[in-house]
Every structure is written in C-alpha cells, then in structure tokens.
Amino acid sequence: MEPPAHIKQAAQDAVNSLLPLKSSQKYWREYEIFQRWCEDNLVQECSEVVLLAYFKEKAKCLKHSTLWSVFSMLKATLNIETYTKLISFLKRQKEGHVAKKSIEIENITKFLNEAPTEKYLMMKATVIIAMSAACRSGELVKMQLEDVQDKGDAIIIKIPDTKTKISRTSCTTEQSWIETIRKYMLLRPEGPARFFLKYSRGICFRQPVGIHSFGKMPSQIATFLNLENPKGHTGHCSRRSSATALAGHGGDSVTLKRHGGWKSSTVAGSYIEDTLTSKIANANQLAGHHPQASTSSAVFQEIPVTFADQESLEILRESEPSSVFSSTHNIAATNRTPAKNTANWLAYHAEAKTRSETRKGLMEAQLALSAIVHRSSKITRTPRSSSPQSSNTTTLLKCHSL
Numbered sequence: 001m002e003p004p005a006h007i008k009q010a011a012q013d014a015v016n017s018l019l020p021l022k023s024s025q026k027y028w029r030e031y032e033i034f035q036r037w038c039e040d041n042l043v044q045e046c047s048e049v050v051l052l053a054y055f056k057e058k059a060k061c062l063k064h065s066t067l068w069s070v071f072s073m074l075k076a077t078l079n080i081e082t083y084t085k086l087i088s089f090l091k092r093q094k095e096g097h098v099a100k101k102s103i104e105i106e107n108i109t110k111f112l113n114e115a116p117t118e119k120y121l122m123m124k125a126t127v128i129i130a131m132s133a134a135c136r137s138g139e140l141v142k143m144q145l146e147d148v149q150d151k152g153d154a155i156i157i158k159i160p161d162t163k164t165k166i167s168r169t170s171c172t173t174e175q176s177w178i179e180t181i182r183k184y185m186l187l188r189p190e191g192p193a194r195f196f197l198k199y200s201r202g203i204c205f206r207q208p209v210g211i212h213s214f215g216k217m218p219s220q221i222a223t224f225l226n227l228e229n230p231k232g233h234t235g236h237c238s239r240r241s242s243a244t245a246l247a248g249h250g251g252d253s254v255t256l257k258r259h260g261g262w263k264s265s266t267v268a269g270s271y272i273e274d275t276l277t278s279k280i281a282n283a284n285q286l287a288g289h290h291p292q293a294s295t296s297s298a299v300f301q302e303i304p305v306t307f308a309d310q311e312s313l314e315i316l317r318e319s320e321p322s323s324v325f326s327s328t329h330n331i332a333a334t335n336r337t338p339a340k341n342t343a344n345w346l347a348y349h350a351e352a353k354t355r356s357e358t359r360k361g362l363m364e365a366q367l368a369l370s371a372i373v374h375r376s377s378k379i380t381r382t383p384r385s386s387s388p389q390s391s392n393t394t395t396l397l398k399c400h401s402l
Contacts (some may be wrong), residue, residue: 019077030070041053048080048085064090064093064094067093071090103222103225104241104244110225111124112177121183121199121202122184123221126196126209127217129143129157131238131245132157132170132171133157133159133168133170135242137215139163140209141194141196141211142161142194143194145192145193150182151171153173154178156170157171159261162261164261168260187202192208215234218235221233243256243260
C-alpha cells in the first residue's frame with residue numbers, strides 16, 4: 001500500500017533537512033552532475049559498479065581529497081556507504097600523496113620582524129590572528145570587528161561561525177603581535193563591520209578582503225622569505241602552521257582538538273606525528289635513552305617548597321629504585337638540593353601523560369607529586385629561613401610552560 005501524499009512530503013522534508021543548511025545546494029548540484037553522467041552513459045540503475053566507473057573517471061582530474069568530498073556529498077543523497085570496493089578504491093588514491101606545506105614558527109617570526117610594515121601591515125595582522133586562532137580562510141573572511149577585542153595585555157579572538165558549528169575563542173599575549181594588530185585597527189575606517197579591509201601603502205580602504213586574497217597570502221609570505229616552492233603554501237597553510245607549532249611545543253591531541261575545533265582525533269594526531277619533537281622522542285625510545293626534561297618547551301628554576309607531610313616523600317622513595325632516590329640522601333630530614341637524576345625523575349613525571357604501571361605505591365606517588373607541583377606553582381622564590389621549620393624545606397623544580 002502506497003503512503004498518502006502528505007506522508008511522502010513529510011518524509012521528503014525530513015530527508016532534505018539531513019543536508020547541511022549552508023551547503024545543501026552544493027550537495028544537490030553534485031547529485032545532478034552524477035545524474036547527467038548516468039544519462040550520458042545510458043545508466044538506468046545505480047550500483048557499486050556504476051559508482052566505481054564514475055569515480056575512476058573523476059580520479060583522472062581530481063585529487064584524492066576532492067574525491068572523498070564528492071563521495072561524502074553523494075552519500076547524503078544515495079545509499080552508497082556500504083560499497084566497500086568503492087571505499088577501498090578511494091583509499092588507494094591517497095598513495096603517494098604529499099601534504100601541502102606549512103610555515104614554521106621561526107619563519108613566521110622572521111616575516112613579522114623583517115617585512116616592511118607600510119606594505120605588509122594587513123598581511124601581518126592576518127598571520128597573527130590566523131596563527132593564534134588556527135583560522136580557516138573562510139573564518140577570516142567572515143570575521144567581524146567585534147570578534148577582535150583588545151584587553152590591554154591580550155587580544156581576544158572569537159570565531160562564532162565555524163565549519164564544525166562549534167564557536168572558538170583564542171588569544172595572543174605576545175606584546176609585539178598585539179602592537180601590530182593595534183596599528184592595523186587604528187587605520188581601519190569607521191563603518192565597515194568586516195574586520196579585514198584592503199590595505200595599501202599605509203592606507204586602509206573600506207573594501208573587504210576576499211577569500212582569494214587570503215588564499216594567496218601564504219604563498220606571498222613564502223616568496224618574501226625565499227622558501228622552497230612558494231606555490232605549495234596554500235590558503236590552508238596558516239591553520240596547518242598553527243597546529244604544527246602547537247604540536248611542536250608539546251601540545252597533545254586534546255589540546256589540538258580544542259585549539260582548532262577538530263572533532264577527529266586522527267586529524268589532530270597527524271600534526272603531532274609530523275613534528276620534529278615527536279620524531280626525536282621516538283628516536284630516544286628506540287635508542288633506549290631515558291626521558292629527560294625538555295629544555296625547548298620548559299624553563300626550570302629552583303624554588304624552596306615546604307612539604308606538608310613527609311609521607312609523600314617516603315612514597316616517592318619507595319616507588320622507585322634506589323638509583324633514583326639514594327638511601328644516603330634523606331630529603332625529608334635535610335635542606336640539601338635533590339640529586340640531578342632525582343630532579344630529572346620529578347620533571348619527567350610532572351610532564352608524563354599516562355603510565356602503564358598500576359601498582360598502588362606508584363599511583364600514590366603520582367598523586368603526591370601532582371599535589372607537590374600544584375603547591376609549588378603558587379610559591380615564589382624566597383630566601384631560606386633560619387626558623388625551626390626550615391628542616392622541612394627542600395628544593396623542587398618548577399616548570400614554566402612556554
């Protein structure tokens with residue numbers, strides 16, 4: 001029995017609502033392209049064989065990322081998610097693919113310091129905001145004046161309308177970067193709501209900057225810096241550069257997902273795998289080297305800390321071999337500075353994310369260490385006291401993240 005017309009219409013409305021609101025026309029346009037291809041090739045019924053032939057023809061002129069985009073759009077209008085051979089074919093197209101380039105943070109700093117401000121002020125402001133908030137080109141285009149707020153010691157950057165429908169807020173506290181953004185904001189004429197306006201020879205015009213202009217900026221920066229293959233730096237370069245810089249300074253997958261608004265851990269994890277820091281850590285593990293405190297991502301200084309209970313130190317000493325905590329070096333009873341290897345052990349556990357050991361003693365030690373480090377972060381350097389309480393004071397490393 002065929003359902004009534006109003007039921008059919010309600011079902012069709014429900015199907016139409018499944019498509020993204022902003023790009024529904026693009027989805028239907030891709031479906032119409034496939035329909036015309038079927039008519040030209042006398043195809044009357046859609047099947048996996050038909051889709052394989054269609055995508056094989058598309059693969060001659062499209063990159064693998066574009067093929068996946070076409071597949072995603074057709075999947076919203078056709079029941080093709082179970083076509084395993086088609087999915088395997090699309091995965092095979094990625095072989096030999098080399099990701100587009102990103103600009104290292106050192107080169108970005110060089111550009112900001114050496115490029116003449118009169119010519120590159122707007123481009124500098126764009127790079128700073130894009131790096132600070134991991135912006136897509138489309139997000140830069142839509143950015144409003146109210147989305148960039150000067151709080152004195154920081155510039156707050158809000159991105160309310162994102163691709164993933166999740167608003168993001170970032171900031172920059174680098175003083176030189178803040179001054180650059182302020183210079184650009186002072187030159188903006190009153191009236192236009194869009195933040196980025198055309199800039200030329202020290203004058204800011206009322207014309208908004210388009211998405212194609214943002215797409216060319218990374219290539220122009222690479223040309224200024226005389227980098228290899230400037231055209232390989234596309235409009236998505238700033239977002240990749242921001243994620244790579246954060247991963248290179250110790251950012252984990254969760255931090256990267258929050259920073260860039262990614263939903264996929266795979267995407268965020270790929271930036272960590274590609275960093276030199278990750279490769280060096282892997283090389284040290286293969287060589288059997290013991291983890292050491294990273295001097296590139298942290299600065300260590302000695303501060304006096306008073307321990308509330310000496311039991312925490314006993315747990316720490318019992319949880320590790322005597323080579324780490326020497327039995328002749330009684331930290332709880334003296335004011336002596338811990339041995340160098342002890343400091344390395346403490347710094348390593350302060351930075352560690354997970355531990356596979358589940359012994360009760362080690363778990364208690366980790367909790368005690370966390371409490372000690374948390375307590376030490378609130379204590380400033382003070383001279384040693386000659387009071388009786390000084391016998392309970394020792395030295396601990398404080399880690400300041402860069």
